[in-house]
Amino acid sequence: MNKGIAITGMGIISSIGNTVEENLNALQSETPGISRLEILKSRLHDSIMVGEIKKTNATLIEELGLPKINNFSRTAMVSAIAAKEALQDAGISDINQHTTGFISGTSVGGMDTTEKYYLEYQETAENHRYIEALHAGFTTECVTKYLGIKGYVSTISTACSSAANAIMLGARLIIAGKLDRVVVGGTDALSKFTINGFNTLMILSDEVCRPFDDNRKGLNLGEAAAYLVLESDALVAKEDKKVLGRVVGWANANDAYHQTASSSEGEGAYRAMNKALKVADLSPSQIEYINAHGTATSNNDLSEGTAMKRIFGTENMPVFSSTKAFTGHTLAAAGAVEAVYSVLGLQEQTVFPNLNFKTKMSEFDMKPQTEIVSKEMQTVLSNSFGFGGNCSTLIFSR
Amino acid sequence: MKGCYINGISNISAQPTTVSTTFLEEIVGHKEVIIRAFDPDYKTFIKPAAMRRMSKSVKMGVVASKMALEAADIVMPDAIITGTGMGCRQDSERFLENVLHNDEQFLTPTLFIQSTHNTVGGQIALGLGCKGYNVTYVQGAVSFETSVIDAQLLLTESPEQHILVGAIDEIAKNSTKLDILNGQLKQGECDWLTILSSGTSGTICSEGATFMVLGAEQSNKSLAQIKAVTTINDATLDESKTAIETFIAAQGIVPDDIDAVIFGNNGDQDFDDYFHNLQTSIFKNTEQLCYKHLIGEYHTASAFAFWIGCEVFKHNTIPEVLKVNEVKAKQYNKILLYNQYRSRNHSIVLLERC
Numbered sequence: 001m002n003k004g005i006a007i008t009g010m011g012i013i014s015s016i017g018n019t020v021e022e023n024l025n026a027l028q029s030e031t032p033g034i035s036r037l038e039i040l041k042s043r044l045h046d047s048i049m050v051g052e053i054k055k056t057n058a059t060l061i062e063e064l065g066l067p068k069i070n071n072f073s074r075t076a077m078v079s080a081i082a083a084k085e086a087l088q089d090a091g092i093s094d095i096n097q098h099t100t101g102f103i104s105g106t107s108v109g110g111m112d113t114t115e116k117y118y119l120e121y122q123e124t125a126e127n128h129r130y131i132e133a134l135h136a137g138f139t140t141e142c143v144t145k146y147l148g149i150k151g152y153v154s155t156i157s158t159a160c161s162s163a164a165n166a167i168m169l170g171a172r173l174i175i176a177g178k179l180d181r182v183v184v185g186g187t188d189a190l191s192k193f194t195i196n197g198f199n200t201l202m203i204l205s206d207e208v209c210r211p212f213d214d215n216r217k218g219l220n221l222g223e224a225a226a227y228l229v230l231e232s233d234a235l236v237a238k239e240d241k242k243v244l245g246r247v248v249g250w251a252n253a254n255d256a257y258h259q260t261a262s263s264s265e266g267e268g269a270y271r272a273m274n275k276a277l278k279v280a281d282l283s284p285s286q287i288e289y290i291n292a293h294g295t296a297t298s299n300n301d302l303s304e305g306t307a308m309k310r311i312f313g314t315e316n317m318p319v320f321s322s323t324k325a326f327t328g329h330t331l332a333a334a335g336a337v338e339a340v341y342s343v344l345g346l347q348e349q350t351v352f353p354n355l356n357f358k359t360k361m362s363e364f365d366m367k368p369q370t371e372i373v374s375k376e377m378q379t380v381l382s383n384s385f386g387f388g389g390n391c392s393t394l395i396f397s398r
Numbered sequence: 399m400k401g402c403y404i405n406g407i408s409n410i411s412a413q414p415t416t417v418s419t420t421f422l423e424e425i426v427g428h429k430e431v432i433i434r435a436f437d438p439d440y441k442t443f444i445k446p447a448a449m450r451r452m453s454k455s456v457k458m459g460v461v462a463s464k465m466a467l468e469a470a471d472i473v474m475p476d477a478i479i480t481g482t483g484m485g486c487r488q489d490s491e492r493f494l495e496n497v498l499h500n501d502e503q504f505l506t507p508t509l510f511i512q513s514t515h516n517t518v519g520g521q522i523a524l525g526l527g528c529k530g531y532n533v534t535y536v537q538g539a540v541s542f543e544t545s546v547i548d549a550q551l552l553l554t555e556s557p558e559q560h561i562l563v564g565a566i567d568e569i570a571k572n573s574t575k576l577d578i579l580n581g582q583l584k585q586g587e588c589d590w591l592t593i594l595s596s597g598t599s600g601t602i603c604s605e606g607a608t609f610m611v612l613g614a615e616q617s618n619k620s621l622a623q624i625k626a627v628t629t630i631n632d633a634t635l636d637e638s639k640t641a642i643e644t645f646i647a648a649q650g651i652v653p654d655d656i657d658a659v660i661f662g663n664n665g666d667q668d669f670d671d672y673f674h675n676l677q678t679s680i681f682k683n684t685e686q687l688c689y690k691h692l693i694g695e696y697h698t699a700s701a702f703a704f705w706i707g708c709e710v711f712k713h714n715t716i717p718e719v720l721k722v723n724e725v726k727a728k729q730y731n732k733i734l735l736y737n738q739y740r741s742r743n744h745s746i747v748l749l750e751r752c
Contacts (some may be wrong), residue, residue: 258524
């Protein structure tokens, strides 16, 4: 197995908890965070279920200690909370003591503020400080300023695979010796723009989502931010850092089939998993758990399941589950949320369950893990797929 | 020798760079603050049925990528990396306005589907049937440079690959104008060709696409070698100068070894000091070029400087319209690019003749 890159810190905020510890408790007690919309005002509040972080923007501003007049979108605020926790977890107090990068994935960046003030901009100058929030990278810049990171900063926007690509890039930059350490992950807040966009695609469920179930009705959107701190082995050794786990495999491929739908044979997903195994120098039989993308849309679960079958075979399918029924589909943050859950699973030697599953899909004989279970595990694989045919796979080890 | 070579490059901008065979001899002077790109004949590249569904970004991206691939004589790239500041701004704006004006009702999916930042990268992959690595960067004025850094990494990991790297940004009807409200753009009309000494705040804006095909091996198609690229998120005047000195020293050369520097001045008196500070110090005796008075400012405008660099190597001369000082280089072997936007998103690049 490839030695990979050390993970020395993690941070997360999602609808099941405001810290890594709270998220772990919710996963272990099988407490999902799916509800009706309460914070975001939308016409769709009674017709969809979401994974919403039950904190108002005013509360988030207070918790971050931001000035009352600031230009942080909700996406930037949840990002700052999770990234700050990750740095603390890694025991980093002087951020620029070593070359530190920041790579964040986001789909719509500060759309939550844009949609609030867009129609007023011409009339009043009051909220002009939010105009720049329309640019997704601006979200990242607000957070880097807050954290004091000055060096390499980038934002990746490959829809729902953004954070997975951010983690992959961070690992590659460390291997290439371009950075000593890097904070990688993603963030997305719920917005009317996104909710209505997915609603027009008719892939939102009006009930709690049921990944890999034959009667699945679509996804629940969620909001979250999650980050990992990756450090070079030299730095880990020098500072005698605790290592939480390692990123050992990664790959990105394109389905090249349709702008939003996945191919029936799951070509992009197959290629991503296959290549990630090669990078990790592992055979499929060495994967002990799959944290699937499993959005609970008809298209994704069939396409992903087919790709998993092609890689592992029905007989040798590793234990798998989708944790989307806990958090909802947190879009650009999903890859990082599930990276945190993958590492927690390895640390706790526990498979977190695929909630709400009842009936096997008619297309194949595959059943996800539906109860929480202890399991000895060394390696887990996590998938993230997005619009534009973007498919990414990460592999983590203990 | 293994490296990072530009084996094909193309550009769509506010200048007729797609139709002209000369190096910026035909120049269009603009007067409005926001100017659309000079459109090539898209239908010679894209079938009309496919084009109807395409937004401006996708059209520019698809055509510029085809031109670059053709120039490099590559049919199928191994990876596609795109950089964009605002992505598919027109479709995002229209979907957003529909949501807001109609109280979240009567919406259709097409605009939303095409609104994601990776739409252009995805559409190019779809058109080519390219199933390889595909990523989109959206980091302000370094969106293109971060894409190039990723391509450099890929070429180190897999030197046999050919990487398509591109930058796209488009103007949208209403949201681009918001940049006048917050002072990013100038008020009223202005003369682009004299904008660099405007003495006023804000800049001018346009749109465009630049695509390159990069490979690790030098070939008879190679136009330039990208020796090094670095980005800095945030820097003061002194920090940016020090960063450039460090960057040059890391290449084992001294500032006098640089034959020409291409600066990203955009006529904003509040931020052009970042360039003036270098123009009057370390590069006082170096030939200096600027280009944003020709193509305007946008998040990926700096990709145009890569195109200029390749053209300089090819033609061995620099058009008058780009020159901003009296120094004339003896030869053009090493060209440095420096850009920043409003004190943030600094990029430093060294191009070398092949």
